[in-house]
Amino acid sequence: MTDTKSRKYDAVIFGATGFTGQYIATEWARTAKKDLRWAIAGRSLSKLEAVQSQVRATTAYEKDIPIIVADVFNESAMRSMCASTRLLINCTGPFRLFGEPVVQACVAEGTHYVDITGEPQFIETMILRYNEDAITSGSLIVHSCGFDSIPSDMGVVYTSKQFPNNGVCSSIETFISLQGNSGHATTYECIVLGLASAKSLKTLRSTSRVEIPYVGPKLKVHSVGFDKRMNKYYIKFLGSDASVVRLTQKHLVLAKSPVQPVQFSVYVTFESILRFIPIFFGALFLLTFGYFEWGRNLLIKYPAIFTFGWFSHEGPSQEEIENSGFSHQFFAKGYKDKNNTEGNPDWEVVAKVQGPEPGYLATSSMIVNCAYVILDGEVKERGVMTPGAAFRSTSLIDRLQNRGIHFTVSTNQSIEEQSTKQDDSN
Ligand SMILES: NC(=O)c1ccc[n+]([C@@H]2O[C@H](COP(=O)([O-])OP(=O)(O)OC[C@H]3O[C@@H](n4cnc5c(N)ncnc54)[C@H](OP(=O)(O)O)[C@@H]3O)[C@@H](O)[C@H]2O)c1
Numbered sequence: 001m002t003d004t005k006s007r008k009y010d011a012v013i014f015g016a017t018g019f020t021g022q023y024i025a026t027e028w029a030r031t032a033k034k035d036l037r038w039a040i041a042g043r044s045l046s047k048l049e050a051v052q053s054q055v056r057a058t059t060a061y062e063k064d065i066p067i068i069v070a071d072v073f074n075e076s077a078m079r080s081m082c083a084s085t086r087l088l089i090n091c092t093g094p095f096r097l098f099g100e101p102v103v104q105a106c107v108a109e110g111t112h113y114v115d116i117t118g119e120p121q122f123i124e125t126m127i128l129r130y131n132e133d134a135i136t137s138g139s140l141i142v143h144s145c146g147f148d149s150i151p152s153d154m155g156v157v158y159t160s161k162q163f164p165n166n167g168v169c170s171s172i173e174t175f176i177s178l179q180g181n182s183g184h185a186t187t188y189e190c191i192v193l194g195l196a197s198a199k200s201l202k203t204l205r206s207t208s209r210v211e212i213p214y215v216g217p218k219l220k221v222h223s224v225g226f227d228k229r230m231n232k233y234y235i236k237f238l239g240s241d242a243s244v245v246r247l248t249q250k251h252l253v254l255a256k257s258p259v260q261p262v263q264f265s266v267y268v269t270f271e272s273i274l275r276f277i278p279i280f281f282g283a284l285f286l287l288t289f290g291y292f293e294w295g296r297n298l299l300i301k302y303p304a305i306f307t308f309g310w311f312s313h314e315g316p317s318q319e320e321i322e323n324s325g326f327s328h329q330f331f332a333k334g335y336k337d338k339n340n341t342e343g344n345p346d347w348e349v350v351a352k353v354q355g356p357e358p359g360y361l362a363t364s365s366m367i368v369n370c371a372y373v374i375l376d377g378e379v380k381e382r383g384v385m386t387p388g389a390a391f392r393s394t395s396l397i398d399r400l401q402n403r404g405i406h407f408t409v410s411t412n413q414s415i416e417e418q419s420t421k422q423d424d425s426n
Pocket of ligand 1: 019144186
């Protein structure tokens with residue numbers, strides 16, 4: 001175990017010059033406790049100086065913001081950056097291209113680490129390669145601490161905790177609704193590269209399979225459909241959420257936790273069937289061109305053309321960001337008595353997580369609060385893990401509630417009671 005208390009910084013924000021990194025540095029300057037010592041880092045001094053001035057101007061932050069210059073591919077710079085801090089916030093992506101040297105250096109130096117990756121292959125590879133070493137060196141590495149995949153993963157934690165004391169959650173269906181949806185080109189690049197390597201992810205998973213002892217009927221996962229409860233069309237969400245939530249359930253099993261693992265599915269909803277058309281053609285472009293290297297280069301070079309303006313090199317404007325938001329609706333089924341899980345579920349919980357613009361506002365709030373939880377010593381476990389595994393028993397949800405990311409419950413009752421109410425109202 002490395003003792004990191006006497007290090008120069010409590011936190012370093014690496015990749016602070018990126019579109020998202022700048023939001024994260026600003027959120028940190030606005031909300032961090034006054035006594036936290038922190039720095040911004042990246043590969044370009046001039047860009048970092050510009051971020052430093054901009055953060056100070058927009059937040060009226062009065063103290064100095066130190067700068068560390070480090071390139072991902074310079075091992076000694078990585079090691080010395082990671083050795084200077086108790087925790088590193090990584091915003092350099094695509095993570096499949098730039099993430100591993102950062103994780104490796106943090107693990108080697110016993111430094112805690114959080115990131116905003118939404119790339120399952122990267123996350124699953126890091127768990128396989130670095131979990132044991134991270135436990136030995138005393139570092140806690142938590143992936144996916146942004147919109148990918150805090151709402152889903154912590155939403156599952158929150159929803160399953162609503163079941164009666166002696167009860168248990170069996171499955172959760174989740175529906176994501178987005179108001180306004182544009183993003184910066186790098187996120188789209190991650191999607192293109194991720195879809196192109198779907199086969200190797202399958203191979204990777206076949207080497208690390210763990211039997212998860214779910215209870216209740218097997219949850220059916222659909223590709224597309226119409227959900228009456230949401231009154232909306234939906235398609236299966238191809239982001240990292242399902243993978244991250246599954247990794248959290250796997251962690252519960254491997255850690256021999258008494259918490260019951262939960263089956264999970266996640267969909268994106270649409271108000272009208274017309275919204276399907278651009279999605280359909282966008283997906284078609286990705287799947288056909290994305291298969292070939294020349295096609296991927298083309299897709300990545302012209303994001304705005306191939307996504308009908310959803311992703312661009314300029315990223316969303318301030319106005320677009322202010323007019324956006326997200327909500328995740330969780331429909332959970334389970335049992336009021338964990339010792340009686342034969343037959344159909346008899347208990348239902350409906351919960352929601354909602355917040356501001358997901359990719360940059362909510363993401364920056366989520367990751368800095370994950371960092372505060374770790375710096376305050378709330379997580380005792382070490383290793384490479386997902387948010388639901390690391391933050392299950394911490395104050396993260398309360399902290400997020402205070403920052404405008406709301407977790408609420410609308411239904412918590414026996415399924416019998418629910419159908420009686422419905423019969424009465426008909
Ligand atoms: N979880 C979420 O919901 C969420 C939300 C937003 C973004 N993200 C992810 O966050 C990542 C960044 O997205 P973004 O839009 O902010 O991208 P971006 O603007 O392109 O930023 C990328 C950052 O990586 C840095 N970088 C690139 N190569 C480097 C190297 N060799 N050494 C050191 N730094 C290097 C860049 O530095 P320069 O400025 O010097 O080029 C920049 O700071 C992506 O993977 C994206 O998918 C996730």
